[in-house]
Every structure is written in C-alpha cells, then in structure tokens.
Amino acid sequence: MRLVIDCFKLVKGKGKSIGIYNLAQNLAQHLTETNRNGERCEEIIVLGNEYNRKDFDIPGIRFVQMKGNPLNKLTCLVWELFIVPFQARKYKADRILFPRGYRPLFYRGKDTVIIHDLIPFFYDKYFPSVLNRVENAYIMSRLKASMKHADRIITISEFSRREIDAMCPGSGKRVRVIYNGLNEVKCSRNKCALIPEEPYIYAAASGLPHKNAAGVLKTYDAYYHQTQHPARLIVVGILNTDGYEISSEAASHVTCYKYIERSEDMHSLLAGARVFLFLSLIEGFGFPPLEAMQLGVPVVCSDRTALAEVVGDAGLLTDPDNYAQSVKCLNRILTEEELRQQLIRKGYENVKRFGWDSRITAYWEELAR
Structure with a gap:
C-alpha cells in the first residue's frame, strides 16, 4: 500500500484548531515508527508546505513540499477541488488520508477522512452571528460532502459518530471511532513564575x-x-x-x-x-x-x-x-x-x-x- 497524507493546509498556530495539527503530526510519527522496513505500507507520502516541513519531514516519510501559500483561501480552495486528486494520481496513492476532514469533490480513489466534530453546525444553529456566515456555510457544505462520499470515515468519539449518522443517515457502516491518543505532558512545577502562592x-x-x-x-x-x-x-x-x-x-x-x-x-x-x-x-x-x-x-x-x-x-x-x-x-x-x-x-x-x-x-x- 502507498499511503498519501494531505497536510498542505496545516500550519501550526494558524486556523481554528491546533488539535488537528497535533493529531496529524502524531499520526505521521507513530505510523512511521510502526512501519519499519515497510511491513505495513510500501511508502508514506506527506503533501506539506514550507511551514510544516520541520514537523513532518521525518525519517520514514517522503515529504513533498507543495507550491502555494496554505494561508491563502483561494489557494486552499483550488488545492481542495483540483490539485489533491492530481497529486494522488501522480504518487499512485492506494489510499489518501485527510486529517482535516475535507475530501476533494471529484476524487474517486480510496480515501479516509478524519471528522473531529460538527461544531460549525452548532454555531450555525446557536451562534449564527459569531462566525463568518459565508465561510461557515462553505465549511458545512464540505463536511456534508465528505460524510456522504468518503470511502471511510474516522471520528474521535461516540458522540461525534452519532452526530455524523444523524447528519448523514446510513453512513454508520463507513464510520469507525478511534479515540485520540494522549501524549505525555511535560512540566516543572518549581520553575514556573506564573504559579501563585495561594490555592x-x-x-x-x-x-x-x-x-x-x-x-x-x-x-x-x-x-x-x-x-x-x-x-x-x-x-x-x-x-x-x-x-x-x-x-x-x-x-x-x-x-x-x-x-x-x-x-x-x-x-x-x-x-x-x-x-x-x-x-x-x-x-x-x-x-x-x-x-x-x-x-x-x-x-x-x-x-x-x-x-x-x-x-x-x-x-x-x-x-x-x-x-x-x-x-x-x-x-x-x-x-x-x-x-x-x-x-x-x-x-x-x-x-x-x-x-x-x-x-x-x-x-x-x-x-x-
């Protein structure tokens, strides 16, 4: 199997969720660590950008730095709709993984999307004036398309699985819940000047x-x-x-x-x-x-x-x-x-x-x- 991971739009510290970036980075790291000598996968290819190269260009991964600015909305739109399918064919992907949850509309190969939550729909219902309504409507439409057409869907809780099934009836057979992995947190209680003396x-x-x-x-x-x-x-x-x-x-x-x-x-x-x-x-x-x-x-x-x-x-x-x-x-x-x-x-x-x-x-x- 040749696995392609779409990380072009991931930029650390930018966008609404650092959690998606961290998950993608951890996945890349752990997938390579468990794929020694190509036991599970012939090749892992990450489609990235100049900003995330330091986190994803690691031993065991073929990192491809794509041209274009991942912070430009038009560039990202063109990437999602047209460039990703071309890159999947170029690198002969047996499966492509989309950590951000959005798949290309016209992709016909095997793909897996990770849908973390359906919070955009929550805002549309309860806080419609908080987010840019046009942008949020686009995000909701892309999520709906991914839920409907993705070959496989991974989500991170039973709650999210139920939300996906309610939004896209009949999707249950294509959905699997895989909880997020937890990294060890590092701290030094005696060296942090922010800690107050009182409880x-x-x-x-x-x-x-x-x-x-x-x-x-x-x-x-x-x-x-x-x-x-x-x-x-x-x-x-x-x-x-x-x-x-x-x-x-x-x-x-x-x-x-x-x-x-x-x-x-x-x-x-x-x-x-x-x-x-x-x-x-x-x-x-x-x-x-x-x-x-x-x-x-x-x-x-x-x-x-x-x-x-x-x-x-x-x-x-x-x-x-x-x-x-x-x-x-x-x-x-x-x-x-x-x-x-x-x-x-x-x-x-x-x-x-x-x-x-x-x-x-x-x-x-x-x-x-």
Missing part, C-alpha cells in the same frame, strides 16, 4: 462561545460569594474579565492569560491547581480534562457532548448551565480530601485508555481496508 482553580476557556468563558466566570462568581476563603481562579484563554457577568469583588480574585507561549509553563500552572474546571458546551473529544488527570489534578467537567464519555467517572460531571451544581462540585473537591485523592487515582487510570499503541493499530486496520 487556585485552573479553568480553560476562550473567547469562542462554545468554550463558555461566561459560564466559568458566572460559576466562580457564585462560588466566591458562597465561600468564606475562596481559592483564586486562573483562566487561560481570555484576556480579562471585561464584558462578562462577574462582580468586581470576585473579578479581583481572577487572573487571566489569553495565551501562554510555552506549553511547559501552561502545564506547570495546571499541575499546581487544586482543581481543573472545564465547562465547554460542545467538544468532539476533550483533551484538557485528560491533561489535567495526567498531571494529578481533579476535574470538574461539563457533561455535554463527548466530554462525558472521555472523562467518565474519573471526574465530577456537571451541567455547564447549572452554576449551583458546578459550585457544589468545586467545593466538594476543595474540601473533601478523600474524594480529591480518589479522583486523582481514577484520573491516572482513565488516561491509560488513550495510549497511542492501541490507537495506531486501529488506524492501520482502517487504512489497509
């Missing part, structure tokens, strides 16, 4: 509505006013509390970081927290709670979409719209040491479900079909 809650959010920064701050406001000695809140993903519903008293105990450049610093800050709070409204998978568990931090997590199946009973699940329930979960972890230690142990066990060895075996099975 703190760590929350991950963003300015995008589905990440629910508003819910995080409303929950903290309720917690702050109900607690005699409240822990500080650190929120990563927003610049400040301006424009959110939170009292000035509670806001004075909140520290916000729009972005933490060094992942080691971010993980060190997470590792020092007493509890991790994640109240997202929709996720195709959900890495943040797993990273917290990996670092021994108890989790309070939204019970919506894929998060319940990823977190399981290793965290306290809560309705993200029920602030009183979320506050109760926070207080339980912060005051009940036995529960806290139990969740830490369960978290360590839970992350074992997402090792790369079983993931990559499942990928090879799919790609060889």
